Amino acid sequence: MHDAGFEPELLRPSHELIHDRADALLALHKAPEILTLVNVWDVASATAVADLPETKALATASHAIAAMYGYEDGERIPLDLMLEAVGRIALSTSLPVTADLEGGYGSPGETVRRAIGAGVVGANIEDQLRPHIESVENVAEVVKAAEAEGVRFVLNARTDALLRRGDRPLDEVLEDAIERGRAYLDAGAACVFVPGLVDEEIAAQLVEGIGHLKVSVIGVPGSLSPARYQELGIARISYGPWPQRVALTALQDSARTLYAGGALPPKTRPLT
Numbered sequence: 001m002h003d004a005g006f007e008p009e010l011l012r013p014s015h016e017l018i019h020d021r022a023d024a025l026l027a028l029h030k031a032p033e034i035l036t037l038v039n040v041w042d043v044a045s046a047t048a049v050a051d052l053p054e055t056k057a058l059a060t061a062s063h064a065i066a067a068m069y070g071y072e073d074g075e076r077i078p079l080d081l082m083l084e085a086v087g088r089i090a091l092s093t094s095l096p097v098t099a100d101l102e103g104g105y106g107s108p109g110e111t112v113r114r115a116i117g118a119g120v121v122g123a124n125i126e127d128q129l130r131p132h133i134e135s136v137e138n139v140a141e142v143v144k145a146a147e148a149e150g151v152r153f154v155l156n157a158r159t160d161a162l163l164r165r166g167d168r169p170l171d172e173v174l175e176d177a178i179e180r181g182r183a184y185l186d187a188g189a190a191c192v193f194v195p196g197l198v199d200e201e202i203a204a205q206l207v208e209g210i211g212h213l214k215v216s217v218i219g220v221p222g223s224l225s226p227a228r229y230q231e232l233g234i235a236r237i238s239y240g241p242w243p244q245r246v247a248l249t250a251l252q253d254s255a256r257t258l259y260a261g262g263a264l265p266p267k268t269r270p271l272t
């Protein structure tokens with residue numbers, strides 16, 4: 001399916017480009033305007049999104065990339081193949097690219113080092129509710145690896161406290177998310193990603209507990225608008241696998257129309 005000998009470093013953009021893109025991505029997280037990232041999964045989707053003037057940066061979605069190659073989510077896709085995919089996306093654009101690297105594939109620092117070599121300047125790394133100390137050490141490992149590469153890498157440290165809430169009371173879950181988030185920031189993360197359905201009350205508590213412009217959320221059906229999250233002090237919103245699901249829904253709907261004797265949508269645009 002792929003060249004097992006692929007090394008993203010062979011396609012490495014210049015150090016100056018990587019450095020500049022990392023600084024640009026960090027600045028976008030610090031800006032008062034919320035950073036809206038429409039997740040992509042290959043060069044074609046990256047090009048389509050990057051061509052829009054509103055696009056300031058690109059984010060990949062691990063679930064979507066895994067699905068593209070026929071793998072389930074959860075680090076089932078080989079790391080080499082994931083890095084090849086995000087590396088090709090980074091090479092296809094002049095915009096900064098942040099990658100979803102799941103839990104770091106057992107060695108978050110080394111995984112991020114290789115991702116930087118492929119041109120990636122930011123990443124989500126999941127804590128997967130590992131023990132607190134281990135999770136903080138993983139963040140510190142990523143930061144140390146990026147510093148060794150001379151890049152101000154934008155780590156969007158993800159805590160799964162809300163996503164894996166289970167039967168725990170919400171107050172306990174948010175306390176856990178906030179404690180972890182603060183520790184990740186202290187260890188050098190730029191932002192804290194708290195996936196799950198985040199309403200106004202939860203967003204306000206996360207911002208109060210973790211920090212203004214330090215919280216990242218995911219947009220899912222039922223989420224607040226980016227504008228409202230911005231008012232609440234959220235730094236970033238991304239959409240995970242949902243853009244791919246939107247695209248595949250449109251594909252399936254078009255296929256049904258064509259099978260029924262219909263025509264292609266008249267507003268279909270050629271994409272380069």
